[in-house]
Amino acid sequence: MTPHAASLETEKLCRLAPVIPVLVVDDAASAAPLAEALVAGGLPVLEVTLRTPAALDVIREMAQVTGGIMGAGTLLTPEDVANAKAAGARFGVSPGATDTLLAACEEHDLPLLPGAATASEAMALLERGYNVQKFFPAEANGGASALKAIGAPIPQVRFCPTGGVSLQNAGEYLSLPNTLCVGGSWVAPKDKVTAGDWAGITALAKEAAALPR
Secondary structure (H helix, E strand, O other), X not given: OOHHHHHHHHHHHHOOOOEEEEXXXXXXXXXXXXXXXXXXXXXXXXXXXXXXXXXXXXXXXXXXXXXXXXXXXXXXXXXXXXXXXXXXXXXXXXXXXXXXXXXXXXXXXXXXXXXEOOHHHHHHHHHHOOOEEEEOOOHHHOHHHHHHHHHOOOOOOEEEXXXXXXXXXXXXXXXXXXXXXXXXXXXXXXXXXXXXXXXXXXXXXXXXXXXXX
């Protein structure tokens, strides 16, 4: 898969809803009902971060949920890429980008949303062919004002800002012309997941899905 083809695919996914849930899931038993709750609320594109021992099993379970489009986050190595693709991930997300990681995603035909934090990083990815990127960590890097500033000289790159994004500030990002969607964990708080409050999570998802952009 070429970088251009990857960005075409990630742009389509980013346009499906204003928010991509960023999920850290400890127990695969909660995977399917969690995915069902989020999809029911209008958030079909889901990112499961590879930060727990259960992450790959969670992706396998969620990949079976009707209407869900599974992605794997925190991709750091070629092994992560191969494992995520085998588990059923249809796209990948990384906190940053290296030539090794980019090559692995291209080899495995896994569309990647690569992370960039600076204008130079965004330019390097654009030079390779990635014009859809993740702005991370968004709030720590200056928030919506910083992303707006990057967009002025590099308007051809569109972003999914992630990291410190919440219901309270998501609108600031979504109002920018270079923001396609945002990534956030607030739609699946740990206490509701642990309690199995799927109706509560669906309600949060509906609220997020209704954000204007």
